[in-house]
Amino acid sequence: xxxxxxxxxxxxxxxxxxxxxxxxxxxxxxxxxxxxxxxxxxxxxxxxxxxxxxxxxxxxxxxxxxxxxxxxxxxxxxxxxxxxxxxxxxxxxxxxxxxxxxxxxxxxxxxxxxxxxxxxxxxxxxxxxxxxxxxxxxxxxxxxxxxxxxxxxxxxxxxxxxxxxxxxxxxxxxxxxxxxxxxxxxxxxxxxxxxxxxxxxxxxxxxxxxxxxxxxxxxxxxxxxx
Amino acid sequence: xxxxxxxxxxxxxxxxxxxxxxxxxxxxxxxxxxxxxxxxxxxxxxxxxxxxxxxxxxxxxxxxxxxxxxxxxxxxxxxxxxxxxxxxxxxxxxxxxxxxxxxxxxxxxxx
Numbered sequence: 001x002x003x004x005x006x007x008x009x010x011x012x013x014x015x016x017x018x019x020x021x022x023x024x025x026x027x028x029x030x031x032x033x034x035x036x037x038x039x040x041x042x043x044x045x046x047x048x049x050x051x052x053x054x055x056x057x058x059x060x061x062x063x064x065x066x067x068x069x070x071x072x073x074x075x076x077x078x079x080x081x082x083x084x085x086x087x088x089x090x091x092x093x094x095x096x097x098x099x100x101x102x103x104x105x106x107x108x109x110x111x112x113x114x115x116x117x118x119x120x121x122x123x124x125x126x127x128x129x130x131x132x133x134x135x136x137x138x139x140x141x142x143x144x145x146x147x148x149x150x151x152x153x154x155x156x157x158x159x160x161x162x163x164x165x166x167x168x169x170x171x172x173x174x175x176x177x178x179x180x181x182x183x184x185x186x187x188x189x190x191x192x193x194x195x196x197x198x199x200x201x202x203x204x205x206x207x208x209x210x211x212x213x214x215x216x217x218x219x220x221x222x223x224x225x226x
Numbered sequence: 227x228x229x230x231x232x233x234x235x236x237x238x239x240x241x242x243x244x245x246x247x248x249x250x251x252x253x254x255x256x257x258x259x260x261x262x263x264x265x266x267x268x269x270x271x272x273x274x275x276x277x278x279x280x281x282x283x284x285x286x287x288x289x290x291x292x293x294x295x296x297x298x299x300x301x302x303x304x305x306x307x308x309x310x311x312x313x314x315x316x317x318x319x320x321x322x323x324x325x326x327x328x329x330x331x332x333x334x335x336x337x
Contacts, residue, residue, distance in 0.1 A: 014300075021298075022298055022301035024297065036305060039309070040308075043312050043315065047312075047316055048319070050320050050323065051319040051320060051322055051323040051326075052323065054323030054324050054326075054327065055323040055326035055327045069261075070257075085258065089254050096243060097243065099287070100239055102291075103239045104236070104239065107232070107235055107236065107239070207292055210287055210288075210292045211292070213287055214284055214288065217283045217284055217287070221276055221280045225257055225276045226273055226276065
């Protein structure tokens with residue numbers, strides 16, 4: 001009898017208590033649960049985008065109320081015009097690269113390399129800032145063109161409302177991420193995590209940052225590609 | 227992660243970065259080729275391509291960057307399973323949107 005009990009509990013039985021079944025810390029599982037709920041917020045917005053879009057006439061150059069062609073709406077960047085999707089490609093790349101630099105920061109954290117964490121976190125913040133500023137430029141440009149939540153010179157007015165709502169919600173997430181990463185950079189500099197003995201906070205911020213990148217894949221798909 | 231050396235995990239990250247970059251370039255190229263040369267042709271195939279490529283990007287971001295590939299299976303399942311609801315959400319609401327369009331067109335004709 002005794003032998004069976006010991007063999008069961010000592011083996012890979014993760015669900016018998018005394019062990020974390022997911023082998024993940026409390027903080028990490030909680031950031032994951034937050035990200036799941038945030039996914040549903042974004043999914044709600046993007047699904048309503050889909051519902052409203054499919055309730056509008058498809059793109060038709062002759063119908064001023066039809067859905068606009070993204071190649072005609074997003075065709076400018078700072079200092080250039082008539083270049084469809086070029087600026088948004090730059091923005092997408094900025095976000096992808098900043099995601100990679102974030103992974104590097106997390107990896108350096110695993111090796112307790114404070115200088116490495118600071119270096120890569122710095123690049124991540126720079127990438128995030130570049131993205132937010134690019135988005136600010138794009139918003140300003142589109143507002144000058146006459147697009148706002150109430151009207152849209154390129155076609156269906158719902159396009160303007162949904163564009164500002166959804167890219168605004170995403171941009172807000174990026175801005176929050178930049179602020180939190182800046183705080184983490186300062187804390188790393190002050191050796192807060194070094195004294196704590198681990199850089200798990202960088203890992204959690206990394207999960208949030210990759211989530212923001214993941215959402216951009218779908219915002220990009222909905223507004224710029226479809 | 228634990229089974230990989232530092233150099234291996236570094237290399238893997240930059241490889242995933244290259245994959246994401248190349249996939250994005252493919253998407254943009256497909257969009258621009260359609261816009262320049264096949265403006266009038268239906269977008270069915272193009273949109274399907276975009277969905278597949280975006281899902282590929284999402285897979286790489288979640289599995290490698292968010293480290294989900296290296297977590298225990300119950301953890302991965304409990305994170306991914308709730309997203310099954312979204313499949314229903316997308317189908318139901320796009321269907322509803324099409325209905326609004328046809329209802330509006332129907333009443334416009336009568337008017």
